[in-house]
Amino acid sequence: MPKITYSDAGTAALAEEMRRDPTVFEFCTDATESLLDEFGPVRIRTTPITENTFTGMAVGAAGSGYRPVVNWRQVTFGFVAMDPIVNQACKIHYMFGGQQKFPITFRAAVGGGTKLAAQHSQSPYSMFMNLAGLKVILPSTPYDMKGLLKAAIRDDNPVMSFESNRLMGLEGEVPDEDYVVPIGKADIKREGIDITVVGIAWMVQEALAAAETMDKEGVSVEVVDPRTLAPMDGDTIRASVRKTGRLLVADEAGPTAGASAEIISLATEDPETFKAMKAPAHRVCALDTPIPYSPVLEDHVFPNRERIAEGIRAVLSAR
Amino acid sequence: MPKITYSDAGTAALAEEMRRDPTVFEFCTDATESLLDEFGPVRIRTTPITENTFTGMAVGAAGSGYRPVVNWRQVTFGFVAMDPIVNQACKIHYMFGGQQKFPITFRAAVGGGTKLAAQHSQSPYSMFMNLAGLKVILPSTPYDMKGLLKAAIRDDNPVMSFESNRLMGLEGEVPDEDYVVPIGKADIKREGIDITVVGIAWMVQEALAAAETMDKEGVSVEVVDPRTLAPMDGDTIRASVRKTGRLLVADEAGPTAGASAEIISLATEDPETFKAMKAPAHRVCALDTPIPYSPVLEDHVFPNRERIAEGIRAVLSAR
């Protein structure tokens, strides 16, 4: 299988869907050259810097039979466009009694590691999880990126595709053939028996590295990747926790009311899972600060494989 | 002590702070008459319908020595103004190395019960809890409304004051004298020993009613009101759960990555509290849908005292 980057897997997904379906087109403030070359400026539509309006236009175009893909690049720029997301896109199908479908894919890069300071380093996916009517995906590998993004574009509903800045250069095997990764299904990225680590995006990769370390210490770590944040696959997460009896959630975002809190709640609310838990669940997240610029500061704020390993040891020693 | 409504308590808080401090002024699209009469149009500043800009202006005015209060009325309209909140207000003090303070109070009504359908019936407070640098309050009584809002206006940081549509007409005793309710301190609204119910805003009132019902069934319910959603007073909540051994969270918002998930995580992550828990925690929240218009539908979506009582019975019968 060819190896391509996470970033290229996203471009490939969009290109394949645009070839397959003439109603798919993209809004962006900055076109990807290969897409522009292949599909031209009508379907790869470079806009003025008007995220609010081109996101709202996607709602109107979707309601008129198209499948727009809205590319904000950084999620930061999407905060200009929250009315069309929160008040329009995710409510409009329901509000109008289901009379029209609104298939829209929003793409936004999240996370730090870029030394671009607080505005350009954000991981606010949990802000979008509480919005009924919106699906939220966040892949951790090139394979999942292509498969999930294709599923998002084919979905008849608004889907927010968050994509990790840290993983853009990550290479992995991605089939050339058509495939989708189903929205709403978690994936066990590594099997283990002593503790379940649920990681999100980059933290899946860091959790896998931490699992190697722990393996040497005689601890068997199961790594679960939710892949979809809403609707979250609670069944897979709970089954894993019932098996291992322990739960750690690793997230590049801050903890407060985050995806990590939802994952802990999904596990501990369930009587059977709760009963199986041998230790309290534990979050390894970013510190609760905006993201600073200077490398020493930025590195201090984010979780990583070492902090995950420390967290695993803490959970295992709690009784 | 005089009895006034929750809504009037908010107006009184603003009026008192404006009398006390000439740098306090308000941006609104629709002025409250009594405030306009007393303070005039320079300090009660009616704007064009430009939430994005007047919210951003508040950042500039705060950085120039003022203490603006930004009144969006419904939180819905605040989604037009997310850039100045998410990218500017809550990060700017940190991003600029603490060189300037930005005291801004944002006021926004939340919740349903108004039969205004999905756009005008939103409870998205958890969206703002994950934003480091922002404090979030949500009072459940007229007393707390006045005290918290005064504390917010005096705070040197951006504070989001969410206020419950359901409670606007609720009357309660409110001192005429100056007082503040400290930000970051939960309040035990009723003591009990069998189960802790953490309620938010309207759900505090409903939890108190459910507690009466349960009292007749021989169950002693403790009702905890966080009052501040960020930073959340985990200590008070955990101490209560350690005492009662059981936790139910009641929230008018949907559950997913909500304030309710954060509360459950704060309790169950703590080894001592986890050990004290005799049953899994449980959320009683709105159903995971946009809010519908028709009364039969709207009533079905929201939690209420009956559902809290049912939830309490479920937690007590789980073992």
Added chain:
Amino acid sequence: MHPSPEMQREMLRQMNTIRRFEERATQDYLAGDIFGVVHSYIGEEAVAVGVCSALEDGDQIVSTHRGHGHCIAKGADLDRMMAELYGRETGYCKGKGGSMHIADFDIGMLGANGIVGGGIPIATGAGLAAQMDGKGRVAVSFFGDGASNAGSFHESLNIAATWKLPMLYVCENNRYAANTAAAATHAQEDVATRALGYDMPGVIVDGNDISAVYDAATTAVARARAGEGPTLIECKTYRWGRHTERPSQAEPRPANEVEEWKTRDPIPRLVEALKEQQGQLTDEEWEEMDREILARISSAVAYAKASAFPKPEAALDDVFSGEVA
């Protein structure tokens, strides 16, 4: 272009239908049969009807919080509108939307909208779709003077002009945004002037003169269909009632201003115009038309009342549209 007498009679019928519909909706709202809020379109009927009369079936419109008039002018079914206001399962939105969220995608009515300025980009997206389709459709964005201050207005007009989208931007300048006078929030009186910044025609018309509105809309539609781009049409008009029909709703407008505008009622103006055209309308015909309309509204109310409320569990339907996997 002057509308034919038949067309004028149809315009009159539609304007009066809006008038009678709003009267009844307000009455039933105050009686507690309609919930939430109602924003009445009375006084502004010539705008919706004048513009929509210049459209074809396939053309699309996007409305505002004050949307009943646009629905009716675009041809929405009164039964399903009234049933929606009554919160019944036979309503346009199965009772999920109410007054601020009526839509009928089959007739190109892409929805009312509770967010001031929120509909302008949506309409612009429909305009882009129309351009990409290449079938000569146009899209219309209705919005108020208040909305013309919102950023989405500026962003949308610039995009539409740059891309030459087949669009009409129709500003219903009724001089107030809720309780706030436009004079206090607009750097200058005429919204149409702003079109200059986008090299777009900006036209001002008497919004209470349906022929003038129709004329401006017809010109703009022709321009749009010819691929020449969008037009901003500012209709100077006035709402008779308060901002909403809530009994608690403030009324800051001077009484004489309201009275003066009532003398410019677009409906009698069209009645008179038709009567002046030899034999095109008699008093009897007009009375008969009004009776028919009132009967039609009554039957819409009867339909609504006879319809069931949705089942509570229906609240869980339609959160998502059926999957394609």
Added chain:
Amino acid sequence: MHPSPEMQREMLRQMNTIRRFEERATQDYLAGDIFGVVHSYIGEEAVAVGVCSALEDGDQIVSTHRGHGHCIAKGADLDRMMAELYGRETGYCKGKGGSMHIADFDIGMLGANGIVGGGIPIATGAGLAAQMDGKGRVAVSFFGDGASNAGSFHESLNIAATWKLPMLYVCENNRYAANTAAAATHAQEDVATRALGYDMPGVIVDGNDISAVYDAATTAVARARAGEGPTLIECKTYRWGRHTERPSQAEPRPANEVEEWKTRDPIPRLVEALKEQQGQLTDEEWEEMDREILARISSAVAYAKASAFPKPEAALDDVFSGEVA
């Protein structure tokens, strides 16, 4: 108003300081000593310096992602600027902000901003504060041609004009927003035309002619201080480098366009103008000035390098400002 020879020499010194600062920042960025991103202001120096020369100390400015030039023109300390770029604890933001977030509230520089259009409302809020203070201060919003399409531009200009805020809106029209040509995103070429919609003066100047910029700014400042309201000044200019200094940054602009604009370099233009004024500048003086500036920049770099990185735990400081209870 023509600037005095002394003032012109000071302008020259500031423009050249910006030029040399940007050259060095780019070099050190490419060497890996500066992180994240750098947006160079080279080519546009006359705008920041021309406008800020018309201001008093108490006046305030709000800048963009391309902010180094505005900082220097407003009088920021080069040591603390360079230390911030180097991520050191002695930097303006203690290493928390970096290139896109330098501010110095003491000198009225209210901050660069990473959000296109995000600074315009903030500047307008400073303008409102200036009006409420009543001390005759003015506020300036700098922004690009790209930002002039954002909703915040429209909303802010309308508010400022309606309330007669003491403001300058300075559009740095360098013909591109990142890789996108303004011609493809603006319905018409001149941003200044949009001022008409707000009954506000809209002035176009050659942004590479510092006298012209200074002149327009001086007129606008006088108008603002007199309570007559805001002015939109569009400065036609050009950036010499690519959008950012990232090695991977695309360059879609035609090479001859870039070359042509380099012939309009504002710095030699002012040097020549001064030389033409009997005895106001000699080649030796100019060379000496440049040497001094280069030495100053080197000492700023030395200061940055000698400064410590912040302690990792300092990341937890300054999330909130000290409490008043």
